[in-house]
Amino acid sequence: MARALRRRAPDGPFTPAHCTAILFAGVVAILFAGVGPFILGALQAGGRLDAEQLGQAGTVELVAMGLAAAFAAPLERRWGVRPLMAGCGLFTALCNGLITQLSGYGLVGACALVGLPCGVLIWMVTALIVRMERPERWAAFYLTIQTVAQLAVVTAAGVLARSATDVVPGVAILVVLSLAVAAVTPLAPAAFAPLGTPHAHASGTADASAASSVPALAGIAALAAQFCYNAATLGLWVYFSPLLREAGMATGLVVVATSAALAGQVVGGVLATAIAPRLSFVRALAVSLVVMIGVLGIFALAAPSTTLLMGAAILFGFLWMFAAPLLTPLTIAADPTRQAASLGSGASLLGCGAGPFAASLLVSDAHVRASAAMTAGFLALTLLLVALLAVFVLSPRARRTQVGA
Structure with a gap:
């Protein structure tokens, strides 16, 4: 380290x-x-x-x-x-x-x-x-x-x-x-150092707009994406074991699947660490969200095979940790002053608390599949926010940068 x-x-x-x-x-x-x-x-x-x-x-x-x-x-x-x-x-x-x-x-x-x-x-x-x-x-x-x-x-x-x-x-x-x-x-x-000053971050330059501690509207939208993403993932994770059991996985294999999902998270995080700077973060994030929503559909099947459930558990864990750090450059691109990014941990943690609470209102002791549906909904909201930022904020900003160059 x-x-x-x-x-x-x-x-x-x-x-x-x-x-x-x-x-x-x-x-x-x-x-x-x-x-x-x-x-x-x-x-x-x-x-x-x-x-x-x-x-x-x-x-x-x-x-x-x-x-x-x-x-x-x-x-x-x-x-x-x-x-x-x-x-x-x-x-x-x-x-x-x-x-x-x-x-x-x-x-x-x-x-x-x-x-x-x-x-x-x-x-x-x-x-x-x-x-x-x-x-x-x-x-x-x-x-x-x-x-x-x-x-x-x-x-x-x-x-x-x-x-x-x-x-x-x-x-x-x-x-x-x-x-x-x-x-x-x-x-x-x-x-x-205060954000927006030359020594605030390694590639930073002074920006008068950074004097305000309130992020711009685009930055708030990016924070909302962080909130929704973490509400989705934690809302599913707290019910992960009973969800696998309800989908038909044997109790003994549920422990294995949970450990495998954690291992998938580690691999996803390592891969993101290695290649994230070389990715188009908007495209990689959007693809990851679409695939995660598709993976959740496996839990809605009548009788998925154990192999399919195990693969879904690992893939969801991998994508969870691979996509999560991509929300940081999204937030910085939405608000270059980095004021919004500095509030990212608060938005993420509030989402972590809201997701399990929302899921608890939808599930019962016998049926927890509603937690997967809730997760899909929050991921869809995240995808919508990413798409809106990409179309109305990031692309115009990139075009202005090119013209100015």
């Missing part, structure tokens, strides 16, 4: 140490969202959460993350990166520790508290990425390492747990990693 950072760190305000510290903090911050189902499931099995509270805990944590990410910039301007990062690391460790002591709605509240500092740390990663020369590559790199980290923590927590209700190992890992975020704070940059 250090070698990759030395190779990829751009000429500009960030050193490899800066990138390593911020990426590490962002990966730790997103861990609870990925490891949460494992921990919350164990708490439910131990009788400390009921089914309704489990869903509420996951939702409030993601919503708190999104809101904190959306309002983190003023905190950074007031206190700077290092004090804010250290405080968030320590507060995250404290809130994670509370999880082992609480139950019921007290535990739901603790999950909301965890989301606040984590959202700020995730915003820091976004602030780093949008200031990079190749933001799509860094976004893909971040998504890939966070997926690998979640797999590693879930595996370690499962091995160390003494029973199906033992959450102490998982929580202890999160606490230690959160404290490590505070420990690496001296390696982080002191502050982020």
Whole structure:
């Protein structure tokens, strides 16, 4: 990882140490969202959460993350990166520790508290990425390492747990990693340059329009695309296992299919990291969305074969992580000041919370296929927004650039 950072760190305000510290903090911050189902499931099995509270805990944590990410910039301007990062690391460790002591709605509240500092740390990663020369590559790199980290923590927590209700190992890992975020704070940059200034990002130039912190209408549309995309993917993912079972896959193979889908995500993220800068991001994103919608149709079949279901699981996981980083250059192209891109983490996290909530209103214990239909709807909205931006914003802007050249 250090070698990759030395190779990829751009000429500009960030050193490899800066990138390593911020990426590490962002990966730790997103861990609870990925490891949460494992921990919350164990708490439910131990009788400390009921089914309704489990869903509420996951939702409030993601919503708190999104809101904190959306309002983190003023905190950074007031206190700077290092004090804010250290405080968030320590507060995250404290809130994670509370999880082992609480139950019921007290535990739901603790999950909301965890989301606040984590959202700020995730915003820091976004602030780093949008200031990079190749933001799509860094976004893909971040998504890939966070997926690998979640797999590693879930595996370690499962091995160390003494029973199906033992959450102490998982929580202890999160606490230690959160404290490590505070420990690496001296390696982080002191502050982020304002967007639109010559040193805000590697390829940036001064832009008077960047004085406003409110993105343009095109930037808001791109943020809406990020919201819809993440609502789609997370809305499906929380019901992925029961969806496979309802489609006819044997319970034992569902675990294999879920792991295979995660492996597909890693491969998709690695491929996006390698080739994203050479792609037409609009075309690649549009094709990925169309194929993902088609894959969802497999779950609507009367009796799809196990092989077809396994392939659908892997392909959806692959496309999910391959397409996700392409939303970053889309947002930057829609709003070149990068103000909208700096709010991308907030829009994405709010979508992550809204998708599962919307799906929960459509499914029942016996039938969860409606979650796939909901996902298809959100993906179609994402595709529509991408198409509108491509036709009415990106193409005219490209034509003006060519004329000006």
